[in-house]
Amino acid sequence: MATLMSGPTSRRIRSFVFMTTNAENPASQSCVLLKCAGQLCTAMRICRRHHCLIIVAFGATILTFIALYHDLTSELVGGPQHMAADSVSVILGNESQGKGSTINTTSLRGHGMNHLVLQSKIPAGQKITKVWPEKCKARHHIMFLKTHKTAGSTVLNVLYRYGDHWNLSFALPVHYQFGYPSLFRATWVKGHDTGQRFDLMCNHMRFRLSEVKKVMHPDTFFFTILRHPVEVAASAFSYYKSTASAFRNVSSLDSFMQNPLHFFHPGAQGNNYARNLMWFDLGLDPHKKPTQTELQKIFTSLDNIFGIVLLADYFDESMVLLRHALCWPLDDVVTFKLNSRSNASMAAISQETAVRLRQWNSLDWALYFHFNTSFWHHAARFGLARLDAEVQELRARKKVLAAHCLQGSAVEGRIINDKRFRPFQLGSVQILGYNLKPGLSREEFTRCSRFILPELQYKDRIYVRQFPSKAQARINWNHTIGSPLRRPPVGKAKA
Numbered sequence: 001m002a003t004l005m006s007g008p009t010s011r012r013i014r015s016f017v018f019m020t021t022n023a024e025n026p027a028s029q030s031c032v033l034l035k036c037a038g039q040l041c042t043a044m045r046i047c048r049r050h051h052c053l054i055i056v057a058f059g060a061t062i063l064t065f066i067a068l069y070h071d072l073t074s075e076l077v078g079g080p081q082h083m084a085a086d087s088v089s090v091i092l093g094n095e096s097q098g099k100g101s102t103i104n105t106t107s108l109r110g111h112g113m114n115h116l117v118l119q120s121k122i123p124a125g126q127k128i129t130k131v132w133p134e135k136c137k138a139r140h141h142i143m144f145l146k147t148h149k150t151a152g153s154t155v156l157n158v159l160y161r162y163g164d165h166w167n168l169s170f171a172l173p174v175h176y177q178f179g180y181p182s183l184f185r186a187t188w189v190k191g192h193d194t195g196q197r198f199d200l201m202c203n204h205m206r207f208r209l210s211e212v213k214k215v216m217h218p219d220t221f222f223f224t225i226l227r228h229p230v231e232v233a234a235s236a237f238s239y240y241k242s243t244a245s246a247f248r249n250v251s252s253l254d255s256f257m258q259n260p261l262h263f264f265h266p267g268a269q270g271n272n273y274a275r276n277l278m279w280f281d282l283g284l285d286p287h288k289k290p291t292q293t294e295l296q297k298i299f300t301s302l303d304n305i306f307g308i309v310l311l312a313d314y315f316d317e318s319m320v321l322l323r324h325a326l327c328w329p330l331d332d333v334v335t336f337k338l339n340s341r342s343n344a345s346m347a348a349i350s351q352e353t354a355v356r357l358r359q360w361n362s363l364d365w366a367l368y369f370h371f372n373t374s375f376w377h378h379a380a381r382f383g384l385a386r387l388d389a390e391v392q393e394l395r396a397r398k399k400v401l402a403a404h405c406l407q408g409s410a411v412e413g414r415i416i417n418d419k420r421f422r423p424f425q426l427g428s429v430q431i432l433g434y435n436l437k438p439g440l441s442r443e444e445f446t447r448c449s450r451f452i453l454p455e456l457q458y459k460d461r462i463y464v465r466q467f468p469s470k471a472q473a474r475i476n477w478n479h480t481i482g483s484p485l486r487r488p489p490v491g492k493a494k495a
């Protein structure tokens with residue numbers, strides 16, 4: 001996150017430049033220059049057929065300068081710079097000459113305006129190579145608590161891709177998961193016995209902080225994701241229909257909710273999926289109803305652990321806030337929805353059942369209520385208009401990427417030609433995946449495939465990278481993509 005500069009500190013900043021260069025033509029550069037002298041700041045945009053969105057926002061005495069670059073390969077996106085300025089002149093560079101016009105923000109403010117959006121075009125392929133001064137440092141030590149049925153697989157893909165790109169080490173489970181549903185133990189991490197600390201950790205577990213800390217760096221950033229408890233319960237019912245004993249003998253969620261205690265026995269196999277699942281995943285005790293005081297204590301403690309708690313219901317907003325918290329470029333949080341259910345697997349929830357689900361999952365409801373409130377406080381601090389602008393930008397990039405990489409939208413596993421991209425299926429629910437566009441170049445195939453590789457296959461891929469000597473025996477190569485990810489030979493696309 002960028003530091004807020006105000007008062008005397010801000011006066012030290014006199015000018016900064018956002019610069020982009022074209023990889024194919026390094027001589028062609030595009031800059032945004034902001035110069036401040038005394039209380040006057042001037043922004044000069046020297047763009048040639050480039051697209052940059054510059055939002056200049058000025059409050060009472062604070063100027064916020066945000067530059068977003070429309071660029072699929074950008075490494076850095078300019079964050080906000082704040083500085084004290086009573087009057088600001090914004091000079092817009094002439095696209096061919098670099099000369100500009102001046103906008104007197106004092107008079108704009110007089111007209112009740114508090115921001116200004118300027119746009120022009122930057123084609124894809126531009127690379128932002130230099131941003132000065134450096135505003136924040138990208139985080140590489142991260143723990144994501146993956147909760148169930150909360151879009152966690154899509155977040156996992158973000159972390160896998162990032163770690164893959166930067167060759168970061170992952171704390172991987174010795175077996176399939178980290179001993180879930182038991183509380184996490186450090187000894188379940190592959191390689192824990194070497195005393196190694198890992199950069200990233202993101203596979204399913206039942207959270208236990210003290211054990212997680214044993215294998216992670218001291219400056220690790222923690223985050224997790226929650227979802228509306230009614231949605232979680234509905235998704236869990238269809239996904240864990242045959243896994244949770246409470247669900248096995250009942251035909252629909254409606255009939256389950258009419259008399260849940262008839263089917264549900266605390267502690268019976270798989271029943272963690274049947275009630276207060278998020279609460280359980282966070283490592284909290286599902287069998288004891290906390291008092292209000294205890295509840296507040298629990299929330300305070302969670303607030304202290306997790307740098308941010310995302311909401312699956314506001315996924316794009318979550319990705320934007322996350323990438324700022326991690327100081328990552330926007331492109332690193334562009335995603336395609338993974339592990340989603342087919343429409344046929346989604347039954348509508350009646351109003352009556354929704355009310356009962358809320359009561360049945362009252363601990364999850366309390367949790368969601370608390371973190372929904374803090375999420376929107378966080379969003380308000382970030383700036384709702386700014387959040388919205390970046391969400392639009394994220395969606396636009398998603399569209400461009402989908403048009404480039406995908407053949408149509410998400411499809412059922414059996415329709416996916418390349419078996420390596422078929423997601424794991426559980427029970428009768430249809431879990432969707434993607435087909436890549438035929439005819440992609442080798443580089444494009446590699447890049448695009450990372451966005452759609454289902455989590456088990458991606459985990460194997462990371463495993464191969466981290467433990468090359470042990471991977472041979474462990475991995476079923478028939479379903480796995482080794483390193484590097486290869487495009488199937490032309491004419492043999494149907495593996």
Ligand SMILES: *[C@@H]1O[C@H](CO)[C@@H](O)[C@H](O)[C@H]1NC(C)=O
Nearest residue numbers: 093094095096097098099101
């Ligand atoms: C920029 O400068 C050129 C050359 O002086 C001029 O022809 C053009 O109209 C200017 N463009 C704008 C947008 O002012």
Ligand SMILES: *[C@@H]1O[C@H](CO)[C@@H](O)[C@H](O)[C@H]1NC(C)=O
Nearest residue numbers: 087089104105106107108110
């Ligand atoms: C900007 O506008 C304000 C209010 O209209 C005016 O007092 C001031 O002189 C203007 N500044 C410049 C540099 O034109």
Ligand SMILES: *[C@@H]1O[C@H](CO)[C@@H](O)[C@H](O)[C@H]1NC(C)=O
Nearest residue numbers: 166167168169170465466467
């Ligand atoms: C990636 O990291 C591993 C250690 O985790 C190291 O052995 C390997 O050389 C690194 N590879 C590259 C390409 O940096």
Ligand SMILES: *[C@@H]1O[C@H](CO)[C@@H](O)[C@H](O)[C@H]1NC(C)=O
Nearest residue numbers: 244245246247248249262263
């Ligand atoms: C399901 O119903 C059958 C027959 O009524 C019964 O034998 C079995 O114990 C029930 N299973 C569960 C998990 O309740």
Ligand SMILES: *[C@@H]1O[C@H](CO)[C@@H](O)[C@H](O)[C@H]1NC(C)=O
Nearest residue numbers: 342343344409410411412432
């Ligand atoms: C599933 O439903 C959504 C929302 O109703 C719709 O937009 C989408 O096209 C549907 N997908 C399929 C594959 O039918």
Ligand SMILES: *[C@@H]1O[C@H](CO)[C@@H](O)[C@H](O)[C@H]1NC(C)=O
Nearest residue numbers: 228368369371372373376377
């Ligand atoms: C979440 O918070 C927002 C903003 O305060 C509010 O509008 C919304 O109703 C809340 N949702 C729930 C489920 O409490």
Ligand SMILES: *[C@@H]1O[C@H](CO)[C@@H](O)[C@H](O)[C@H]1NC(C)=O
Nearest residue numbers: 473474475476477478479480
């Ligand atoms: C992989 O595929 C080959 C050929 O189809 C088959 O003989 C082999 O048993 C498979 N291996 C595993 C582990 O499934």
